[in-house]
Amino acid sequence: MANPKEEILIKSRFLGRIVQAEGQVVAATARGENAGGVDESRCQWCGDSAKLAHNRVSYARSQSYDTDAALARYGADTMTRSDFEDHEVSPAFNHWVLFWICYAALWTLAAALLASQSYLGHWINPSQRPSGPYFLIELEVWYTRAAFSSVAVWLALRYRFRTTTWLRILLLHLSVSLLLDALALLVMATFRHWSEPGRPTFTTALRQTVSMHIAFNLLVYWVLVGLVHIWHYYNDARKEEVRSARLRGELANARLTVLKAQLHPHFLFNALHSVATLLHEDVHAAEDLLLRLSSLLRVVLDDTHYQEISLRKEITILEWHLGIERIRYGDRLTTKTGIEDELLDCAVPHLILQTLVENAIRHGIGKHPGNDVVGVYARRAGESLEIEVTNSNSVLTTSQQEALREGIGLSNMKSRLHELYNGRSSLRLTNMKPRGVSAVVSIPYRRMEKEPSAAPEFFQ
Secondary structure (H helix, E strand, O other), X not given: OOOHHHHHHHXXXXXXXXXXXXXXXXXXXXXXXXXXXXXXXXXXXXXXXHHHHHHHHHHHHOOOOOHHHHHHHHHOOOOOHHHOHHHOOOHHHHHHHHHHHHHHHHHHHHHHHHHHXXXXXXXXXXXXXXXXXXXXXXXXXXXXXXXXXXXXXHHHHHOOOOOOOHHHHHHHHHHHHHHHHHHHHHHHHHHHHHHOOOOOOXXXXXXXXXXXXXXXXXXXXHHHHHHHHHHHHHHHHHHHHHHHHHHHHHXXXXXHXXXXXXXXXXXHHHHHHHHHHHHOOOHHHHHHHHHHHHHHHHHHHHOOOOOEEEHHHHHHHHHHHXXXXXXXXXXXXXXXXXXXXXXXXXXXXXXXXXXXXXXXXHOOOOOOOOOEEEEEEEEEEOOEEEEEEEEOOOOOOOOHHHHHHHOHHHHHHHHHHHHHHOOOOEEEEEEOOOOOEEEEEEEEOOEOOOOOOOOOHHHO
């Protein structure tokens, strides 16, 4: 995934090409010509129309695209990453600069703290005055450790302990730690030999340095190696968690897509069955039903890419569906609604009302004599939104679980609710008194931030 600078550059170039193509199409249209002069290899859609180009520009500007996908689909032949690599600084480079600045600052802070301790000890007990400049001595000691410990950090970053190579890596770190400790002691002893008052001999300075720093130098080395590996494992665990969450999301989305795809042929089959029935009774009514079905399918397919839409839009789809059912059943079907205006902007699963109402009608008029009164209600219950569909002419003869398993629409809906809301939803079927069946769906209450709009054909 590209960083923000890279994505802005790609988007600006991508939108620039869209605007350029739009201008060519508009000019060609104004001249009464086609857009055949436009390079179709770079803009395959330029020959449609000026209006279509304008719609696509508006849609593109309203969307947020993945950079790699934009490169692959709209500019892989003429736009490459080398076009904008000179305009940015690598984030990895910035991270490493920050790391080494913090690394040097920490070692300087350690030297300053120990030098302050020496000054404090002299202030408490003047007779125990250390020789030489306090801060300079500590700075030399800790900067020497910093220089040689940077090798430890580099090795720990490059060679990690793994199940198959841990022994080899352990021997490597043991060897390097002893070698670096010896070199650090030599440098410290040399500095002590030349900087301390009285110029102690090199042997004396080396003996004092070894007695004071040999174990601590090794401790610093292995602490740094351990910290680097802890950071490695934490970073790997975080990446794996993000990857697992992404895979779970993709899997859930794939399941939802499959479940939703099952509804379309199921709904279409029932509608065509109604058409086939009317053809033997009223040809004009069958023709009217086909026209309504065409309009309904267009509305349904407009939102095929979205799992949730507003309750307002769902009611619009339901009205088209009820218009089809009224043509088929006439006066035998009566509907009533009870939905407050403040709930119309709530998010609901796509086709939830159509599925519930279709199921209510199919198990009412199709199974029992008499007229059906189908009611559609919505209410807020705390943090949940409850949607209820009733039919006064239905009877729940089987258990609730058997009914959910037998019906394609209801079993599909139950699975979709589980995937969408992860256990925070429910679907209940109950008998009403004196007669009728109620289906109640409970989902988390949430208002739609933005009503989804259908993508133009170019982006399908």
